Amino acid sequence: MANKPSIPKGTRDFSPIEMSKRNYIFNTIKDVYALYGFRQIETPAMETLQTLMGKYGEEGDKLLFKILNSGDFLSKVSEEELHENNAPRIASKICEKGLRYDLTVPFARYVVMHRDELQMPFKRYQIQPVWRADRPQKGRYREFYQCDADIVGSDSLLNEIELMQIIDTVFSRFGVRVAIKINNRKILSGIAEVIGEPEKIIDITVVMDKLDKIGLDAVNKELAEAGISNDAIEKLQPIISLSGSNDEKLHTISDVLATSEVGMQGVKETVFILETLKKCGLKNEIELDLTLARGLNYYTGAIFEVKALDVQIGSITGGGRYDNLTGIFGMPGVSGVGISFGADRIFDVLNQLDLYPKEAVDSTRLLFINFGEKETEYSLPIAAMVRNAGVSTEIYPDPVKMKKQMAYANAKHIPFVAIAGEDEIKDGKVMLKDMLTGEQKLITPEELVEMVS
Secondary structure, three states: OOOOOOOOOOOOOOOHHHHHHHHHHHHHHHHHHHHOOOEEOOOOOEEEHHHHOOOOHHHHHHOOOEEEOOOOOOOOOOHHHHHHOOHHHHHHHHEEEEEOOOOHHHHHHHHHHOHHHOOOOEEEEEEEEEEOOOOOEOOEOOEEEEEEEEEEOOOOOHHHHHHHHHHHHHHHHHOOOEEEEEEEHHHHHHHHHHOOOHHHHHHHHHHHOOHHHHHHHHHHHHHHHOOOOHHHHHHHHHHHOOOOOHHHHHHHHHHHOOOOHHHHHHHHHHHHHHHHHHOOOOOOEEEEOOOOOOOOOOOOOEEEEEEEOOOOOOOOEEEEEOOOOHHHHOOOOOOEEEEEEEHHHHHHHHHHHOOOOHHHHOOOOEEEOOOOHHHHHHHHHHHHHHHHOOOOEEEOOOOOOHHHHHHHHHHOOOOEEEEOOHHHHHHOOEEEEEOOOOOEEEEOHHHHHHHHO
16 A cells, blocks of 8 residues: 655645735735835845855854755765765755745845846835755744845835835734734844943854743853853843833943943834834834844844744744845845845734634635536626626536536535526526525526626
């Protein structure tokens, strides 16, 4: 007996109903991006490892899916190297490409390659899958979609304001209550400076970013293991546990960072963003979270993260300012800022909260019963007329028992069934059955279009 087929861990199949829900998510986000003047691009699923490596920090590099070279991929590896069992060294010789880890680094590569064609500032959005060799768990997948929007070629903080408005609009349309968390990497750099560990900024941010997941004690333990001094860890405690309103936090952190030029620049930027957002009438809460670090190395300014308030799940949107990213590809001095909606986690949130509008998941609205060749010939032009009115319509393909055709309509949640037998054809009409109420009406094709539209 053949083994039952399976799919890789951390990946999923999606049924037609699930795809209707996902398309509702994608279309909602696309519509909001378009409202703000963003235009869509796409990039290949695989990039060269030269493009990908070194852009996500050491932890990110470990999660890259690498693709074996075509043909005899071991031809460049000696017997001695094979016996050494040095996986990174061997991988560098047998893999030249990898699946993209996110959409931001490929976008930076795109900007550099197409710089002469782009009008700056360039506002793009991109909705495509990404892959990470992560440990699968609830809300975390190895293959998942990101829905990114980025603005490059502008230093203005109005771009950050606009992205916060986009986040607020999208989740308001979904009906999901969220907390939009904001911080600034310059503030984090200032903190590392004033506690006497400026060279440890990456270690500190990577560990602080885990606070929600592992708790304060584990964070302190990891800080110590990363070589942060006990004195510095002690100085971090009041910052990590800082509470109060955004204004109160800003006042306190301003005092803490008074001697740090970079830290105070981060405070100034954060004050501008938060004060401007107060005038924008956002429907969701904006929270200054000084423990928010977003472990990716390329962020240089404001950083954002979004948490759903009514569902226990990780971040469902994130992003930030990344002034230096295109410089890695030989194009320095181009500032960028972007956000990424985690479509798969949003899918799970909307499922748990049952927030999909009925029209988003309904597919066929009208089914014509098939009694045979003559009846089908009569029904086809009427079905075409209904479709021309924008109504999703099917004709059952086989003249099987009516009970089976009705069962098909019920299984697909089709709300209306059109019946055209000998009597209806003679009168030039159809019998329309409402599958919810069971009510039936003999009507003209024109009335049919009106009633099901």
